[in-house]
Amino acid sequence: MSVSAEAQANKTKRVVIEPVTRVEGHGKVTILLDEKDQVQQARLHIVEFRGFERFIQGRPFWEVPVLVQRLCGICPVSHHLAAAKAMDRVVGAGKLTPTAEKIRRLMHYGQMFQSHSLHFFHLVSPDLLFGFDADPAVRNVIGVAKKFPDLAVQAVMMRKYGQEIIKATAGKKIHGTGAIPGGVNKNLSIPERDFFLKDIDQMMEWSRGALKIAKDYTMAHLKDLEPFGTFDSNHLSLVREDGAMDLYHGNLRAIDSAGNKIFDQVDYSDYVRYIGEEVKSWSYMKFPFIRSAGAENGWYRVGPLARINACDFIDTPEADAARKEFMALTAGKPNNISMAYHWARVIEIIHAIEKIRDLLHDADLQGDDLVVSGARCGEGVGLIEAPRGTLFHHYKVNEHDQVVMANLIVSTTNNNEAMNRGVQQVAKHFLSGAKKITEGLLNRVEVVIRAYDPCLSCATHALGQMALSVELYDHQGNLLDTKAR
Numbered sequence: 001m002s003v004s005a006e007a008q009a010n011k012t013k014r015v016v017i018e019p020v021t022r023v024e025g026h027g028k029v030t031i032l033l034d035e036k037d038q039v040q041q042a043r044l045h046i047v048e049f050r051g052f053e054r055f056i057q058g059r060p061f062w063e064v065p066v067l068v069q070r071l072c073g074i075c076p077v078s079h080h081l082a083a084a085k086a087m088d089r090v091v092g093a094g095k096l097t098p099t100a101e102k103i104r105r106l107m108h109y110g111q112m113f114q115s116h117s118l119h120f121f122h123l124v125s126p127d128l129l130f131g132f133d134a135d136p137a138v139r140n141v142i143g144v145a146k147k148f149p150d151l152a153v154q155a156v157m158m159r160k161y162g163q164e165i166i167k168a169t170a171g172k173k174i175h176g177t178g179a180i181p182g183g184v185n186k187n188l189s190i191p192e193r194d195f196f197l198k199d200i201d202q203m204m205e206w207s208r209g210a211l212k213i214a215k216d217y218t219m220a221h222l223k224d225l226e227p228f229g230t231f232d233s234n235h236l237s238l239v240r241e242d243g244a245m246d247l248y249h250g251n252l253r254a255i256d257s258a259g260n261k262i263f264d265q266v267d268y269s270d271y272v273r274y275i276g277e278e279v280k281s282w283s284y285m286k287f288p289f290i291r292s293a294g295a296e297n298g299w300y301r302v303g304p305l306a307r308i309n310a311c312d313f314i315d316t317p318e319a320d321a322a323r324k325e326f327m328a329l330t331a332g333k334p335n336n337i338s339m340a341y342h343w344a345r346v347i348e349i350i351h352a353i354e355k356i357r358d359l360l361h362d363a364d365l366q367g368d369d370l371v372v373s374g375a376r377c378g379e380g381v382g383l384i385e386a387p388r389g390t391l392f393h394h395y396k397v398n399e400h401d402q403v404v405m406a407n408l409i410v411s412t413t414n415n416n417e418a419m420n421r422g423v424q425q426v427a428k429h430f431l432s433g434a435k436k437i438t439e440g441l442l443n444r445v446e447v448v449i450r451a452y453d454p455c456l457s458c459a460t461h462a463l464g465q466m467a468l469s470v471e472l473y474d475h476q477g478n479l480l481d482t483k484a485r
Helices: 005-009 061-071 076-090 098-130 141-147 149-170 190-197 200-220 268-273 291-297 304-310 317-328 338-360 416-431 439-450 456-460
Strands: 014-016 027-033 039-045 234-239 251-255 261-266 275-278 287-290 379-386 389-397 403-409 468-473 479-484
Touching: 027 416, 039 416, 061 076, 061 389, 061 403, 076 098, 076 149, 076 379, 076 389, 098 141, 098 149, 098 200, 098 338, 098 439, 141 149, 149 190, 149 200, 149 338, 190 338, 200 317, 200 338, 234 261, 234 304, 234 379, 234 389, 251 268, 251 304, 261 268, 261 291, 268 379, 268 389, 275 291, 287 291, 287 416, 304 317, 304 338, 304 389, 317 338, 338 439, 416 439
Parallel strands: 014 479, 027 468
Antiparallel strands: 027 039, 234 251, 251 261, 275 287, 379 389, 389 403, 468 479
């Protein structure tokens, strides 16, 4: 912890804390106090911008699935597949071959498995295992490795397993090329399949252990977690036609905080009729909303919590049993506890590894019919349930095969209003009446943001590490305190 020379020169206190916070991208939080030192406003500002939607214009459409995933090194598979699904529409591939569909699904479940494992064990577990107020020198992944070495090894091996599946299906662990317009460019060989099958039982067992950690923690701390950055909200996700969770494909469903359907089984090609985007002056990240409810009341949450709440069931037995136990906490109604995202996320780890196991036993993965095409179309929309939530890719292509329009609504953007509300609740509860920012408060602000597993680089289509800055102002606009990570 140190005070910068710039801060000293400006007579303000600026503290730099290492290591950088455990989320991805750049952001800051500002907190405004009234004359009674009560929190009146708290905002999460996204302060980076790179304009990905503009500089892919003019590129050939077949480059897009590979190009656009450069948005992110954490969840590139999600962008790769969403873009490929959009380009399937452009090349007239209404229905992929069984091999192409299942290879893509295997790639996607490998991404879900590794990304959720990374977030839960590496980024979240220090808070759960050591507590929000623990010494930051200990409250990190190195501290976890020292005190819980078996858990640390398990985390690394689970992520490695998912990354190897991505490599086998996409060609590379990061920024692969496996999905192409109309299908895929390779199948899964028998030796590759057997390589993954030999470890599948261990991955299942470790996933069950992660579920126990998340569930036990939530139940043991429920009294403290229920009000922590929690609020009623709408929820949005893809669901299958029978209402089942489907992380790769489906139709749009939105429910309110009580579980009533706002809309259901909407073809995602028509998303612009149902979803609007609001722009605010203090953030580069947009604020999506359900048009029928308006910008003020139509905001929603996406991601594991929303998917568990919105679906009717999960089509793998262990994950569905875990979902029923999760939903019993709220008597079958939507669970709006923000910190329950972690429990929901680990249920999806169980679901992903069950799906991987089933797919590895499917002979279609060794098929040779990989690509289809049909009547050309000048516009394509592709949606997928990325680890962090529903991901929208929308493109228009001219007669010269060039992209002329791109609109991306990424998972973290969909959660923008929810994260801001969480920050405001935590700030009001822990900072009202305070004159300075404590390390414990700073971490609590991060904890509520971290529940959403935000990828701020994706949300602004930018590149870089996450740094969180918190600024505290009095009612006259004077800067009282600043801390940065």
